[in-house]
Amino acid sequence: xxxxxxxxxxxxxxxxxxxxxxxxxxxxxxxxxxxxxxxxxxxxxxxxxxxxxxxxxxxxxxxxxxxxxxxxxxxxxxxxxxxxxxxxxxxxxxxxxxxxxxxxxxxxxxxxxxxxxxxxxxxxxxxxxxxxxxxxxxxxxxxxxxxxxxxxxxxxxxxxxxxxxxxxxxxxxxxxxxxxxxxxxxxxxxxxxxxxxxxxxxxxxxxxxxxxxxxxxxxxxxxxxxxxxxxxxxxxxxxxxxxxxxxxxxxxxxxxxxxxxxxxxxxxxxxxxxxxxxxxxxxxxxxxxxxxxxxxxxxxxxxxxxxxxxxxxxxxxxxxxxxxxxxxxxxxxxxxxxxxxxxxxxxxxxxxxxxxxxxxxxxxxxxxxxxxxxxxxxxxxxxxxxxxxxxxxxxxxxxxxxxxxxxxxxxxxxxxxxxxxxxxxxxxxxxxxxxxxxxxxxxxxxxxxxxxxxxxxxxxxxxxxxxxxxxxxxxxxxxxxxxxxxxxxxxxxxxxxxxxxxxxxxxxxxxxx
Amino acid sequence: xxxxxxxxxxxxxxxxxxxxxxxxxxxxxxxxxxxxxxxxxxxxxxxxxxxxxxxxxxxxxxxxxxxxxxxxxxxxxxxxxxxxxxxxxxxxxxxxxxxxxxxxxxxxxxxxxxxxxxxxxxxxxxxxxxxxxxxxxxxxxxxxxxxxxxxxxxxxxxxxxxxxxxxxxxxxxxxxxxxxxxxxxxxxxxxxxxxxxxxxxxxxxxxxxxxxxxxxxxxxxxxxxxxxxxxxxxxxxxxxxxxxxxxxxxxxxxxxxxxxxxxxxxxxxxxxxxxxxxxxxxxxxxxxxxxxxxxxxxxxxxxxxxxxxxxxxxxxxxxxxxxxxxxxxxxxxxxxxxxxxxxxxxxxxxxxxxxxxxxxxxxxxxxxxxx
Numbered sequence: 001x002x003x004x005x006x007x008x009x010x011x012x013x014x015x016x017x018x019x020x021x022x023x024x025x026x027x028x029x030x031x032x033x034x035x036x037x038x039x040x041x042x043x044x045x046x047x048x049x050x051x052x053x054x055x056x057x058x059x060x061x062x063x064x065x066x067x068x069x070x071x072x073x074x075x076x077x078x079x080x081x082x083x084x085x086x087x088x089x090x091x092x093x094x095x096x097x098x099x100x101x102x103x104x105x106x107x108x109x110x111x112x113x114x115x116x117x118x119x120x121x122x123x124x125x126x127x128x129x130x131x132x133x134x135x136x137x138x139x140x141x142x143x144x145x146x147x148x149x150x151x152x153x154x155x156x157x158x159x160x161x162x163x164x165x166x167x168x169x170x171x172x173x174x175x176x177x178x179x180x181x182x183x184x185x186x187x188x189x190x191x192x193x194x195x196x197x198x199x200x201x202x203x204x205x206x207x208x209x210x211x212x213x214x215x216x217x218x219x220x221x222x223x224x225x226x227x228x229x230x231x232x233x234x235x236x237x238x239x240x241x242x243x244x245x246x247x248x249x250x251x252x253x254x255x256x257x258x259x260x261x262x263x264x265x266x267x268x269x270x271x272x273x274x275x276x277x278x279x280x281x282x283x284x285x286x287x288x289x290x291x292x293x294x295x296x297x298x299x300x301x302x303x304x305x306x307x308x309x310x311x312x313x314x315x316x317x318x319x320x321x322x323x324x325x326x327x328x329x330x331x332x333x334x335x336x337x338x339x340x341x342x343x344x345x346x347x348x349x350x351x352x353x354x355x356x357x358x359x360x361x362x363x364x365x366x367x368x369x370x371x372x373x374x375x376x377x378x379x380x381x382x383x384x385x386x387x388x389x390x391x392x393x394x395x396x397x398x399x400x401x402x403x404x405x406x407x408x409x410x411x412x413x414x415x416x417x418x419x420x421x422x423x424x425x426x427x428x429x430x431x432x433x434x435x436x437x438x439x440x441x442x443x444x445x446x447x448x449x450x451x452x453x454x455x456x457x458x459x460x461x462x463x464x465x466x467x468x469x470x471x472x473x474x475x476x477x478x479x480x481x482x483x484x485x486x487x488x489x490x491x492x493x494x495x496x497x498x499x500x501x502x503x504x505x506x507x508x509x510x511x512x513x
Numbered sequence: 514x515x516x517x518x519x520x521x522x523x524x525x526x527x528x529x530x531x532x533x534x535x536x537x538x539x540x541x542x543x544x545x546x547x548x549x550x551x552x553x554x555x556x557x558x559x560x561x562x563x564x565x566x567x568x569x570x571x572x573x574x575x576x577x578x579x580x581x582x583x584x585x586x587x588x589x590x591x592x593x594x595x596x597x598x599x600x601x602x603x604x605x606x607x608x609x610x611x612x613x614x615x616x617x618x619x620x621x622x623x624x625x626x627x628x629x630x631x632x633x634x635x636x637x638x639x640x641x642x643x644x645x646x647x648x649x650x651x652x653x654x655x656x657x658x659x660x661x662x663x664x665x666x667x668x669x670x671x672x673x674x675x676x677x678x679x680x681x682x683x684x685x686x687x688x689x690x691x692x693x694x695x696x697x698x699x700x701x702x703x704x705x706x707x708x709x710x711x712x713x714x715x716x717x718x719x720x721x722x723x724x725x726x727x728x729x730x731x732x733x734x735x736x737x738x739x740x741x742x743x744x745x746x747x748x749x750x751x752x753x754x755x756x757x758x759x760x761x762x763x764x765x766x767x768x769x770x771x772x773x774x775x776x777x778x779x780x781x782x783x784x785x786x787x788x789x790x791x792x793x794x795x796x797x798x799x800x801x802x803x804x805x806x807x808x809x810x811x812x813x814x815x816x817x818x819x820x821x822x823x824x825x826x827x828x829x830x831x832x833x834x835x836x837x838x839x840x841x842x843x844x845x846x847x848x849x850x851x852x853x854x855x856x857x858x859x860x861x862x863x864x865x866x867x868x869x870x871x872x873x874x875x876x877x878x879x880x881x882x883x884x
Contacts, residue, residue, distance in 0.1 A: 318763040337766030347764070356764045358757030369754060369765045373747040384747050408536050 013041040013203040014075050014091050014170045016061065021070035023056050030056040032227045033070070038171070038220075040075075041200040043193070045218035045235070046207045047247055049445040050416060053227040054207045058173045062094050063087045074171075085116070093169025095160045097176045103149035107142050107159050111166050131166075138165055139192045153303055154185030161193070165202075174206040178213065182303050183473060183506040190217045211240045225249055248446045259481075260461045262295030267330070268465035269434050274324035276314050284310035285489045288324070292434075292482075297456070297466040299480025300491075301473055303509055307489035308469045312438040315467070316347055318355075328434065337373075346370075346427040347436035350443070352419050359412035363404050364393035366411045367426045396425035417448030424455055432459050435466045441475060453479060473509070477502060485509050542871060543819055550867035554860045561855065567846055576853075579841035580834025591725045592795075594833030596621070598732030598825055599787035600811025602739060603660065603780040605820040607674070609743055610776050611756040614663060616678025617784040618808025619685035620656035624785025625792045626689045627655035629799035630697060632711040632792075641715045648711075649789050656785020657778040659685065664777025668770040674777075686804060693800055707800035717794040728790035733826055735783065740822040742779075752776055784808060810836070813861045832857070 016038050023031040031053045038044045048054045060067040063081035071078050074090045081087045101110045112118060112127050131144060140158045148156060157177060164172055172193075178186035194217050196202040208214060214221055214235060222232040223246040231246035269292040278284035285307040292298045302308055313319035315326065317335030326333045328343045339345070353359045357366050368389045371377055376388040393407040402421045404414055411419055420440070427435075437456060441449040456479060460466050469486075470476050476483055483500060485493040485508040493508035559569035580590050603617035628648035635644045663681060666672040692698075692708070699709040719726050743749035755762035755769050762769050788803060796802055814832055818824035835857070839850040 316764045317766055318760050335766060336768070340766045354758075354760070356761050358754055358761050361753065361757055365750075365753075368750075369761070372750050378747050382746050382748065384745050384750050386745075408539065 012170050013197065013200050015040040015073075015203065016092065016171050016205070017073040017076075018057070018061065019071045019073065021057060021060055021072075022068050023053075023060055023065055024068045030227050031060065031067070034224065034227075034229045035070075036222045036229065036232065038203055038205050040203050041197050042219045043197045043204045043217055044206070045214040045221045046205055046224070047209065047214065047221055047243060048224035049209070049247055050443055051226075051445070052224040052247070054224055055175070056227070057224065058094065058175065058205070058207065061087065061092060061173065088116070088167065088169060091168065091170045092173070093164035093167060093171070094173040095157075095164060095175065095177055097179055099156050099160060099180075101148045101156060101159060101163075104147055106145050106147055107151070107162075108144040110148055110159065111144075111163055114163050114167060116167075134166060135162075138162060139195060140165075152185075153180045153305075154182070154189065157181060157185070157189055158192075161189070170201075171203045171205070174204060176207055176209070178208075178210070179471075180304055182510045183502070184510050186213070187216075193217075211243060214243065215240065223247055244446070259457065262293075262460075262463070262481075265296075266294045267291055268294050268296075268328065269467065270327040270330070271315075272325045272327065274311070274314060274326070275322040276310055276319055277322060278307075278310055283489060285314070288489075288491060290484065290491060290494070292465040292467055294433075294465055295460055295463045296481045297460050297468055297479050299476035299483045299497075300467070300469045300486050301476045301483060301505055301509055302469075302471065302486035304471050306486045308471070308486050309438065310489075311486070312347075312349060312436065312469055315436050344431055344433035345436065346430075346432050346434070347438075348420070348423045348427050348440055349437065350439035352423045353412055356423055357411055357419065360410050362408045363397070363402070363411050363414070363422055364390050364407035367393045367396050367422060370426055370430070396422075396429055399429070400425035417444045420444060420448060420452060424452060428455055428459060432462075432464045435459050435464050437466065438469045439471055440468075441472065473502065473505060476505070542874070543821075546867050546870055547817060547819065547864065550863045551860070553867075554856070554863040557863070558856050558859050561859075565848070567848065571846060572842060572848075572852075575842050575845055576835055576838040579838025586834075586837060588724045589837040590830060590834040591723075591729050592833075593836050594826075594829040595726065595728040595732055596787040596791060596805075596807040597811050597814050597829035597833055598729070598736060599783045599790075600808045601814035601818065601825045601829055602735065602783035602811075602822060603656075603787075603808070604812050604815035605818065605822055605825060606739060606743070606780040606783070607660075607664070607773075607776050608815065608820040609749070609752045609756045610773055611759070612664070612667065612773065612777065613675045614660060614678045614777065614780055615675055615812050616660070616663065616680075616682040616685075616808070617780070617787075617811050618804065618806070619678065619682030620659045620781040620784035621788040621791070621808050622682075622689050622803045623659050623685045624652035624656040624788030625796075625803040626685075626692065626708075626788070626799045627651040627785070628789045628792045629708045629711060630692070632715070633697070633709050636709070636712050636715070644711070644715050645717065645793060648793055649786070652785040652789035652792075653782040654785070656788065657782035660781025660784065661774055661778035663781075664774040665770075667777075668773045682808070689799065689803065690801070699798070705800055705802075707798045710798045711793070713797060715793075716797055717790070726790060726794035728787075728794055731786070731790075732829075735786070736822040736826050739779070739783075743822065748772070748775070784811075787811075810857065813857055813864075816861065816864050 017036070019035050021031055021034045022029070034053070034057055046054050046057070056065065059065045061072060061081070063083045063086050066082070072081060073079070074092070079090050081090065108128060108131055111131060112122060140162050142151070142155050142159045142162060148159065151159065157180065161172070177189065181189065190213060193202065193204055197204055206218065218235050220232065221235050221238065221243065223230050223243060225247060271288055271290050274285055274288040275283065276285050288311060290298065300308060310319060314321050315335060328345070333339055333343060349355045368377055371392065372384060372389065377392065378384055390407050396402070397404060397407065400421050402425060403418050411422060414422065435456070440452050440456065444452070453475065456466060456468065468476065468479055480497050483495055483497050483505060484491050485505060487509065562569045562572055579586055581587060600617040600621060603620060604614055607614045628651050631651040632644050632648050635647065659681065660678065663674050663678045666677050667674040694706045697708045699707050717726055720730065743752065751762070751767050752772050754765070755767060755772050759769060787807060791803055792799055810832060814825055814828050818828045835853050839853045842848055842852060843850040
């Protein structure tokens with residue numbers, strides 16, 4: 001079935017090498033002369049910021065893209081991969097950031113249908129026996145006979161990896177494989193993979209931006225920046241500082257804002273027994289109650305899909321509340337425009353183009369969503385005047401260093417960091433009393449991340465009550481004054497940041513509370 | 514990539530003259546792509562004619578003559594364009610909110626019917642001015658409520674507005690038929706079930722020196738007014754936000770439901786006005802002649818105009834001309850007059866396809882920026 005079978009058992013890992021890989025899209029060189037060598041049985045980390053060319057590189061290796069130049073070598077001989085199927089035939093498989101399993105099928109069914117040679121009539125008795133024998137050869141344990149939808153994120157990710165092993169892919173590309181896992185789950189999965197590489201069963205190329213994972217699990221590292229290879233070497237020879245300098249180059253990173261001591265402890269925002277349903281009308285959040293004071297960042301950690309997004313939607317008026325009340329300054333609050341203005345409630349979230357911006361409208365228009373019905377943009381009731389709108393946009397663009405060709409550019413054409421900066425400019429340029437933030441740095445480059453976190457801290461220091469929901473535990477650890485964990489729609493753990501630590505929060509995220 | 518955005522960031526500083534050029538370059542896209550779509554549709558239609566053994570050249574020259582060649586054909590065209598302007602607005606305004614309303618014909622029919630019904634008891638005693646005012650109000654209210662209902666169904670009950678508006682067209686037709694064949698039927702007219710006439714002395718006359726009634730002028734003014742509403746008012750801006758991204762509108766506390774219902778009411782009122790002019794300027798009474806398909810051709814007009822009220826006027830005239838030439842084409846080329854419907858259908862499909870091409874062409878982008 002694949003070349004991997006020609007190699008002696010026990011040493012089935014294959015080597016993959018790119019030579020001068022280049023990919024040009026129109027007038028953009030996404031990948032410029034990148035040569036990397038991944039030795040058989042090694043665990044290789046691919047580091048780089050968003051847009052550095054990591055995904056372009058692996059897409060060229062997988063046959064999703066045809067490189068404009070360069071060659072791909074598998075086990076020292078040149079191969080061509082016109083499509084992903086050809087890559088699979090050479091033993092190269094990929095595990096994506098998001099799950100590709102069929103939720104309503106069981107693990108066993110998902111594995112069998114993934115095969116290229118699935119027969120029309122499946123002899124399940126025989127297949128189950130074969131699957132059992134296959135599982136014996138791997139360290140991953142996943143329940144085979146329950147629907148995938150009832151598996152935990154960690155089990156799903158293991159199943160994704162198992163699927164690749166089952167298909168006999170001996171070179172695995174992992175695209176940020178731990179982004180949906182709890183810290184404990186991440187350690188388990190990466191530990192098992194590490195074991196397989198040490199046994200010579202597998203070669204791994206992992207895209208990541210978490211230095212912790214690189215230093216703990218990888219043998220070698222390659223760093224890309226703006227499509228070029230800017231550094232590589234043994235992980236043991238490099239410090240985290242070395243690697244981060246390679247990743248971000250000379251870009252200046254804003255220092256994280258210092259946390260000023262807040263003496264006032266006035267209660268600002270209170271959620272009292274909030275209940276709401278998800279899109280399938282199943283309970284999504286249950287009895288959420290919490291209190292946020294002025295000058296406090298209240299961080300809610302948790303694995304994706306435990307009701308955090310529904311909570312944010314309820315607070316920002318995107319989802320109806322079944323029961324419970326929201327109070328601002330002890331007065332009932334409804335998320336509608338008049339009250340948002342009166343109580344100075346602002347917010348932003350991940351994927352702004354999806355959640356809080358209109359992709360086809362211009363930068364200037366998007367920046368005016370809070371102000372379009374107030375003077376000077378609306379000089380008298382009902383009327384709207386574009387020149388002051390553009391003037392406001394020019395000022396905000398300069399103040400928040402948004403890179404855009406003009407105020408008239410549709411906001412969807414800006415890079416992710418610049419879209420988020422434009423939204424930040426809109427939400428934070430006035431006086432902010434309450435800030436509701438969800439995964440604000442998701443998918444952004446280092447410079448933007450530092451900038452955005454500093455802005456959130458600034459608002460806190462100025463006395464805003466901040467609710468920060470984040471799936472990135474490091475973000476919570478860096479910013480929050482009080483931390484809570486959401487699990488299955490409930491707050492299961494809450495503590496002042498000073499009295500807790502990463503491991504405790506991590507365990508609470510996994511449901512051990 | 515970062516390099517190019519940096520340089521363009523610097524160019525941004527150079528200020529408003531650049532913004533103007535930039536905006537012109539971008540807006541040219543909205544002109545060129547529909548034009549290309551027209552050309553492609555013309556070519557495809559020519560192929561269709563060739564398979565029938567007819568000459569495309571003869572067809573297009575007949576369309577020109579029948580629609581725009583003489584002052585008579587121009588007037589014929591403009592009379593047909595007037596209702597299209599109104600029914601196109603019925604599509605264009607909700608489209609800003611992302612709603613696809615295709616039942617403008619229903620609001621037109623009901624508007625015409627409401628206008629006739631309120632006029633009949635007034636015949637004989639009310640001055641023409643008063644009667645026309647009452648008819649106008651009745652038509653706008655009937656149309657506005659009708660499509661407003663569609664908007665309310667959509668927002669409060671989650672009913673698909675496209676299907677609802679289409680189905681409500683059939684209800685509107687039934688309401689019309691129920692009354693003109695029953696309680697409001699004019700017994701003196703044995704041929705076609707109709708309401709009693711409003712009286713020729715009460716009808717709206719033509720613009721002096723033409724056969725074109727005042728509806729066209731009102732339509733043009735309404736287009737300008739609604740263009741301003743959609744582009745220069747906070748209502749229009751809020752509607753644009755809600756249409757572009759519902760979640761963003763909610764996150765900024767905008768009253769999405771109210772916006773939807775109001776936009777639909779404006780839309781229905783426009784179609785109702787079309788019905789008013791059909792009764793008050795053309796037919797003089799309400800009957801099945803109101804169901805002439807203007808509401809449906811209006812959908813095509815609005816899409817072709819990319820839901821821009823100002824562009825609706827020339828597009829309505831263009832399609833009015835094609836419709837006006839139907840008779841000539843039928844007589845001269847021995848083609849059924851439905852042939853022009855084939856052309857309209859082709860146009861519609863090509864226009865819908867061309868929607869996917871926006872933002873794909875480098876030529877419409879400022880220099881140095883990747884598409």
